[in-house]
Amino acid sequence: MSRLIVAACAAALMLFGGAARAAPADELRAFLEGGRSAEAYALGRRHPEELGKPDFDFYYGIAAVDSGHAGEGVLALERYVLNRPDDLNGRLELARGYFVLGEDARAREEFGIVLAAKPPAAVEAQIQRFLDAIRARESQYRPSAAFALEAGYGYDSNANGGPAGSSLILPNGVGVTISERFVQAHDTFTHLLASASGSRPVSPGILLFGVASFDTRRYDTERRFDQHNLAGSGGVTLIREKDIYRGTLSINRLYVENDRYRDVSSLSGEWQHQLDELQAVNAFVQVAELSYTGINELRNSYFYTAGGGYQRALIHRWRPLLRASLYGGKEAVKSTERADLTRDLYGTRLTASLTPAERWALGVGLTYQRSDFDGGDPLPAGFAPLPPRRDKYWALDAGLSYALTRALSVRGELVWSQNKSNNAIYEYDRNTAALKLRYEFK
Structure with a gap:
């Protein structure tokens, strides 16, 4: 079930509004909205000079997580959240990246921050699915x-x-x-x-x-x-x-x-x-x-x-x-x-x-x-x-x-x-x- 959730959440990218976008970030975003995460990741890899720019980090991080490179994605999203700590879009995607890496405690913490902001019902339902999957995974080491x-x-x-x-x-x-x-x-x-x-x-x-x-x-x-x-x-x-x-x-x-x-x-x-x-x-x-x-x-x-x-x-x-x-x-x-x-x-x-x-x-x-x-x-x-x-x-x-x-x-x-x-x-x-x-x- 967790794989299914991981593959799905790109539909909830923008919860509360977006940020200004540079040109490479625009291209990444277009690929993601078309469901072409692997192509977005490949494009991001061709622009290492953009790493560290918040808009690029945001979309590159999402593309990396969706295409099976969660480690790179989490690093990019951590940089984004460090630069824009109040952006709940970034925290949601970072939580998802932690989830993919199996960092359940950190994922739960970031999901909790987003839930505390009273997001739309559709986003709350998505988060609850992640939390249910975390509880199921925790059964591996607790009754x-x-x-x-x-x-x-x-x-x-x-x-x-x-x-x-x-x-x-x-x-x-x-x-x-x-x-x-x-x-x-x-x-x-x-x-x-x-x-x-x-x-x-x-x-x-x-x-x-x-x-x-x-x-x-x-x-x-x-x-x-x-x-x-x-x-x-x-x-x-x-x-x-x-x-x-x-x-x-x-x-x-x-x-x-x-x-x-x-x-x-x-x-x-x-x-x-x-x-x-x-x-x-x-x-x-x-x-x-x-x-x-x-x-x-x-x-x-x-x-x-x-x-x-x-x-x-x-x-x-x-x-x-x-x-x-x-x-x-x-x-x-x-x-x-x-x-x-x-x-x-x-x-x-x-x-x-x-x-x-x-x-x-x-x-x-x-x-x-x-x-x-x-x-x-x-x-x-x-x-x-x-x-x-x-x-x-x-x-x-x-x-x-x-x-x-x-x-x-x-x-x-x-x-x-x-x-x-x-x-x-x-x-x-x-x-x-x-x-x-x-x-x-x-």
Whole structure:
């Protein structure tokens, strides 16, 4: 998150008015207003004779911070503030430079001076985002805790993920009629969530963390599809300069219509490397055990996944953050009776998040996953066997949130999804929409 904020704040350059500008400073300013920080920095490097002139130092400092040369930028901005201590524009940009360098105490002090002057609401909101990021970063060396409550209401076009009709043709050409209880059912629902998280440093660069949550989806009519989910996870994070290593142990229990349906326990490892101020890559592995109850026990399995991803923040007033990930895995069913459910899978996810205006956040995502099963569903003797099942799942999601206060936000969510399969029983379309209210205790 801090990288996203750093890449974004050039839009709040001038808070209370500007200063007289020399010619090179005018050129720097024009580049910055066009979102061309790297070019502004390169131009500034060609004019060393201008260093020490307040107007030049101001714009050169901003360009240096934005283009990944925070050390040079802070030196220039310190000179500017020394010459013009009452200019809050300079103090804001100097605070941002300290933030990039990890000088949290000095950044907090400069941000505090600007806040004390009662800046416009948009600037105050920007500063609060920085202060939130500083608090998150401080959790690396001091204990931290957070709590959240969420409530919402929505619509689900296919609560059970069923096919559109009851009369289907199987891949072997046989026509079947399934029970209406397995056919697509639409309904409205209530959503509730409560979560708690915390971390505690045990030595420099080593943190223990834990998360616990409960969420529920309660349908208004189709109560047999109600879902309640209990989850907990904990682990250790190791921070080494530009690298973060994390090991996590997780447990999850899902109830359907108040009956325990499935338990999942997993162990995962993740590595993240910061390439520069704007880019990062990551890789992960996970091993999980899925345990079902009742007649679904035949689906008990081990699940193995591995993948990697890339993220990039763009320098733009909307603060774009782009992410892409690829993964592959295998679900190995324990029972020989349903070995057909063993599958290989692979997929990808692309996301983009934007801040089109202060207090607003927009996110969109695209997911694709292919599953290749070891066989088709077993049929009674005398019927031609079904070919191995092949599924392709697509989903497009979007969310728009608005921060009513620092702690309270409202969010609208839309998800369009489709599962295509060579077996009509498993084909479905599903669309959901929800409006949620969230309160966070920080």
